[in-house]
Amino acid sequence: MSDVVCRSGVELLIDYLExxxxxxxxxxxxxxxxxxxxxEAFIASYLETPRIVRDATRMEMPAxxxxxxxxxxxxxxxxxx
Amino acid sequence: xxxxAPESTDEDLAAxxxxxxxxxxETLVLRYQQRVFRLACRLTSETDAPDVVQETFWQVYRNxxxxxxxxxxxxxLYRIATNAGLMHRRARSRRPAESLDEFQPRFDADGRLEETxxxxxxxxxxxxxxxxxxxxxxxxxxxxxxxxxxxxxFVLRDLEELSTAEVAQVLRVEPxxxxxxxxRARLMVREYLSELAGGRP
Numbered sequence: 001m002s003d004v005v006c007r008s009g010v011e012l013l014i015d016y017l018e019x020x021x022x023x024x025x026x027x028x029x030x031x032x033x034x035x036x037x038x039x040e041a042f043i044a045s046y047l048e049t050p051r052i053v054r055d056a057t058r059m060e061m062p063a064x065x066x067x068x069x070x071x072x073x074x075x076x077x078x079x080x081x
Numbered sequence: 082x083x084x085x086a087p088e089s090t091d092e093d094l095a096a097x098x099x100x101x102x103x104x105x106x107e108t109l110v111l112r113y114q115q116r117v118f119r120l121a122c123r124l125t126s127e128t129d130a131p132d133v134v135q136e137t138f139w140q141v142y143r144n145x146x147x148x149x150x151x152x153x154x155x156x157x158l159y160r161i162a163t164n165a166g167l168m169h170r171r172a173r174s175r176r177p178a179e180s181l182d183e184f185q186p187r188f189d190a191d192g193r194l195e196e197t198x199x200x201x202x203x204x205x206x207x208x209x210x211x212x213x214x215x216x217x218x219x220x221x222x223x224x225x226x227x228x229x230x231x232x233x234x235f236v237l238r239d240l241e242e243l244s245t246a247e248v249a250q251v252l253r254v255e256p257x258x259x260x261x262x263x264x265r266a267r268l269m270v271r272e273y274l275s276e277l278a279g280g281r282p
Contacts, residue, residue, distance in 0.1 A: 005188075005191060005192035005193060006188060006192060006193045006194040007188045007192035007193075007194075008192065010186055010194070010268070013264065014260050014261075014263065014264040014267075015260065018245065018260065037198040038193065038194040038196070038197070038198050038201060039194065040198065041198035041199070041201035041202040042186070042194055042201045044202055044205055045201055045202055045203075045204035045205050045271055045274075045275070046267060046268075046271055048204060048205045049204065049239075049267050049270050049271045049274060050235075050239035050240070050267065052204075052207055052208055052216075052220070052274060053220045053223065053224065053239070053240060053270060053274075054239065054240045054242075055208065056208070056213075056216045056217045056219075056220035056221075057122065057123055057217065057220050057221055057224065057240065058119065059118065059119050059122040059123075059127060059130070060115070060118075060119075061114055061115050061118035061119075061134075065118070065131055065134075066111075066114060068131075069110065069114060069131075069134060069135055069138070070107060070110065072135055073107075073110065073135070073138055073139065073142065076139055076142075077103065077142065
């Protein structure tokens with residue numbers, strides 16, 4: 001597999017990252033990326049994407065909600081036949 | 082006796098809850114409520130999350146007899162919570178403000194990425210470029226704009242940081258399917274962040 005272009009590299013990126021590609025395919029992708037500043041930049045941004053969304057949506061459950069959750073569950077259990 | 086007794090495993094607590102031990106059930110609630118709340122916020126919204134959390138633990142209580150100790154309790158719980166989130170979205174006929182379907186990386190006729198390296202890389206700085214509150218809203222809008230199947234896989238794998246194998250068990254699909262969905266979601270969200278950061282023309 002020597003005909004890697006950006007498109008095929010992007011398609012295979014998650015399998016590459018999870019170590020699932022055959023050694024020759026892996027080597028072909030690495031050879032392409034080593035000479036491709038676009039792919040290098042794309043991969044960096046692909047890897048950052050989950051972290052950015054994760055950090056931006058890290059909600060804490062408010063303390064009053066913790067109390068009302070237990071109370072609601074107790075009330076529901078009490079209403080069980 | 083010196084030191085603390087070892088904490089009961091989730092599976093022990095679930096077995097005791099199934100036998101009618103309400104304190105064991107409440108220990109599970111306390112242990113997981115933060116995680117379920119965070120998941121519910123991401124799958125629905127901060128406003129809807131309290132209902133989803135309550136529905137999730139109520140389902141756990143009602144169905145704990147059907148939980149089999151040979152599965153992981155957390156996997157079972159995440160499945161219930163994910164379904165509760167989806168049901169909630171459907172009940173609300175929730176329509177995303179914008180769909181991410183069209184957000185894809187772009188290639189030229191030779192299969193080369195179209196954007197310049199600098200434009201591609203600008204995503205890495207989106208959290209410096211945007212106000213914190215704006216980014217929080219946009220990140221939630223991005224999750225919201227994903228197709229349902231991609232949203233679940235992306236939230237569980239990349240935001241809740243379960244392994245691919247765990248997500249496969251939660252969603253009852255093959256690991257390869259999880260990878261495919263997570264990958265599609267990452268590509269869409271990456272493009273969306275790129276547009277926010279001004280990297281996408």
